[in-house]
Amino acid sequence: MPIITQAKSAAVVIDDALCIAEKGCTVCVDVCPLDILAIDEGRKKAFMKYDECWYCMPCEADCPTGAVKVNIPYLLR
Amino acid sequence: MTDTKTEIIEADILVIGGGTGGPMAAIKAKEANPGLKVVLMEKANVKRSGAISMGMDGLNNAVVPGYATPEQYVKEITVANDGIVNQKAVMAYATGSFPMIQYLDKLGVKFEKDGSGEYNMRKVHHMGTYVLPMPEGHNVKKVLYRQLRRLQVAVTNRYMATRLLKAPDGRIAGAVGVNTRTSEFLVVKAKAVVLACGAAGRLGLPASGYMFGTYENAANCGDGYAMAYHAGAQLANLECYQINPLIKDYNGPSCAYVTGPFGGYTANNKGDRFIECDYWSGQMMLEFWRELQSGNGPVYLKMDHLAEETISEIETILHTNERPSRGRFHERRGNDYRKRPVEMHISEIGFCSGHSASGVWVDENARTTIPGLYAVGDMASVPHNYMLGAFVNGGIAGRDAAEYCANVQLADYDEGYLAAERERVLxxxxxxxxxxxxxxxxxxxxxxxxxxxxxxxxxxxxxxxxxxxxxxxxxxxxxxxxxxxxxxxxxxxxxxxxxxxxxxxxxxxxxxxxxxxxxxxxxxxxxxxxxxxxxxxxxxxxxxxxxxxxxVDPYVVAVEADEMAAYHQLRVKTPAAAE
Structure with a gap:
């Protein structure tokens, strides 16, 4: 069967103005137990790539600039 | 991807899983013999992996002198498990409990103490007193990581172990892992392997329908159970599922162990208590389920009768530790502990000895039925083990594996098996x-x-x-x-x-x-x-x-028949109506 893509809302939100991924920071990507965050190669900012969040919060707690906010995924709210 | 790289390295001990028990196994193996090469393979990143990525708010099973003896603890766990326990393994945990608390304390993990510096123990279990709060327990992973670095344990992050490798004579020979970001293979040949992969927590589907909204860290999906099975190890009492009473939809603990000693309790929709004891056992879950089925559901965690200072203290503990997004969930729902009780529900099923008894069979030395293979923590068969059990049994496995290594050589594995496994993976x-x-x-x-x-x-x-x-x-x-x-x-x-x-x-x-x-x-x-x-x-x-x-091996602590029924009488007795 062919595979389709479908839109999802991102529970983890990154403030681009605060994110310093362009300086080489990958802390949030490194600490995520589910490996769902990534750096956008074009914009050089972190983003939530996969809708597989356990809302555990190391990404938010360990971000050196406070750029990461973990929200409760919509289905649970 | 036909030419996917395979790197082969050698170690004395391979530990699979860098959450709680795994790091402690590596630490205690290195402390026993600093000359050993110990490799720690982790699917995520050891800094923040496993069940306690954000720390822990308390010990649920601390056997502290003056409050409980190992014998009392063994008896309580025997009774809570309807008698089906390997008491020697529970006793090994119980006697190792206090020394491990002291060890963690020395490393910098913070436990609650009273004015005179004594541990501030609380009662939650049906019979004994075993709960030690950790209001500042958010640094556990940092403490472990520091010790891993100090002892020069070799850490490989972002490798998922997929299968164990065995020698022709049946003993362990190592494991194969695959990098979760490159799909490259890493084969670790080892004299001993410690499995510490956590619970099978992604088994049932949460009622919310969100696949990763599990009770357990969703990375803990049962890798250790599957690997042990495919290697031919015995797994014990898997039908004794893990099912927990949780905050509805959030699916994290609500958490009666923390709030109970402050006066919070589980109540039905009339605000009445219906269970005598909030300790998580199958019998307690049965009463919880019955209440949900009856006209008295839903079930709540009730705190709105408590004083403001008490509630603030509870909030500080619950919203900064273990599952800190709990506070964020309540805020969005408009839940306030002061105003209304928190709706609870029954979790999806899983395997987890940390809370029930479903795990890879181990003896009192954390040995599985395969020579050289150990299992610890939520995936090993020592019941109701919790975080402290993962530490204690991790330590037992690490020390025993270090000793075992002195007398064996690295074994060869079947190249054909490895080739077939590469094909299965890819x-x-x-x-x-x-x-x-x-x-x-x-x-x-x-x-x-x-x-x-x-x-x-x-x-x-x-x-x-x-x-x-x-x-x-x-x-x-x-x-x-x-x-x-x-x-x-x-x-x-x-x-x-x-x-x-x-x-x-x-x-x-x-x-x-x-x-x-x-x-x-x-x-x-x-x-x-x-x-x-x-x-x-x-x-x-x-x-x-x-x-x-x-x-069931002969008990090391005798349990009388009338004591054995203690956990069968958890429902609060309602007085008969006056005639």
Whole structure:
């Protein structure tokens, strides 16, 4: 069967103005137990790539600039 | 991806899983013999992996002199498990409990103490006093990581172990892992392997329908159970599921262990207590489930009667530790502990000895039934082990493995087996279209809910087995388009293995036991004559799922018959209406 893509809302939100991924920071990507965050190669900012969040919060707690906010995924709210 | 790289390294001890018990196994092995090469393989990143990525708010099973003796603890756990325990292993934990608390304290983990510096113990269990709060327990992972670095444990992050490797003589030879970001292979040859992969926590589907909204860290999907099974190890009492009373939809603990000692309690919709004890046991879950079924549901955690200072203190503990997003969940819902109780619900099913008794069989030295293979923490069969049990048994495994290594050489594994495993792992990457890991996992877990959840019905569990077999056939269409999807595709296969084991183990034990955990509608009675034994599940020589009974070893702590029933009387007695 062919595979389709479908839109999802991102529970983890990154403030681009605060994110310093362009300086080489990958802390949030490194600490995520589910490996769902990534750096956008074009914009050089972190983003939530996969809708597989356990809302555990190391990404938010360990971000050196406070750029990461973990929200409760919509289905649970 | 036909030329995917395979790196081969050698170690004395390979620890798989860098959460709680794994790091402690590595630490204690290095402390026992600093000359050993110890490799710690972790699917995520050791800094923040496992069940306690954000720390822990308390010890649930601390055996502290002056409050409890190891003998009392062994008795309590025996009774809470309807007598089916390997008491020697529980005793090994109980005697190691206090020294481990002191060790963690020395490393910098903070436990609550009173004005004179004594541990501030609280009572939650039915009989004894074993709870030690950790209001500042958020740094546990940092403390462990520092010690791993200090002792020069070699850490490989972002490698998922997929299968164990064995020598022709049956002992352990190492394991194969695959990088979750590159899909490259890493083979670690080792004299001893410690499995510390956590619970099978992605087995049932949360009621919210959000696949990763599990009680356990969703990375803990049962890799250790599947690897142990495929290697031929015995797994014990898998039908004794983990099912927990949780905050509805949030699916984290609410948490009665923390709030109980402050005066909070589990209540029905009338605000009344209905259980005498909030300690998580199968019997307590049975009463919880009955209340949900009755007109008295839903069930709540009630705190709105408490004083403002008490509630603030509870909030500080619950919203900064272990599952800090709890506070964020309540805020969005408009939940305020001061104004209304927190709605609770029953969790999805899983395997986890940390809270119940379903795990890879281990003895008092954390040894599995395969020479050189150890298991610790939530995935090992020592019941009701919690975080401190993972530390203690991790330490036991590390020390024992260090000793074992002195007398054995690295073993060779079967090259053909490794080649076949590489093919199995990479198969989903060789397809351009087909079924996605998410939909295959969702369907497996939805069927787990439909057919395996208690109350267990024979005919339903047999349907589950047929449907799981269909999904197994569909694996030939499973498609992974990048290394991350391959990680999920491999986890999905682990989950399917665990689903099959859950069904088979539950069908084998033809009685009811452990309250709600193994409530069989067509075998409602507990049958001590036939089933006062462990059950073990294993892969036989023909590759089939097989079962056996395993005798309960003679107790080291005697339990009187009248004491054995203590956990069967958890429902609050309502006075008879006046005539």
């Amino acid at each position: 198969a989903p990457t060789r397809r351009e279209d087909g079924l996605t890991p998410h939909e295959m996992e969702f369907k497996t877990r939805r069927l787990v809910n439909d057919y395996l959840e208690p109350p267990k019905v024979t005919a339903k569990m047999e349907i589950a087995q047929r449907r799981f077999a269909e999904i197994r056939d569909d694996l030939s269409e499973l498609c992974a388009r990048d290394p991350h999807e391959l990680l999920r595709a491999l986890e999905m296969q682990t989950i399917l293995d665990c689903a099959d084991m859950a069904a088979a183990a539950s069908l084998y034990r033809t009685e009811s036991r452990w309250g709600f955990y193994h409530l069989r509608v067509d075998h409602p009675e507990t049958n001590d004559e036939e089933w006062f034994c462990h059950t073990v599940l294993y892969k036989d020589d023909a590759g089939r799922m097989a079962h056996a009974k395993r005798e």
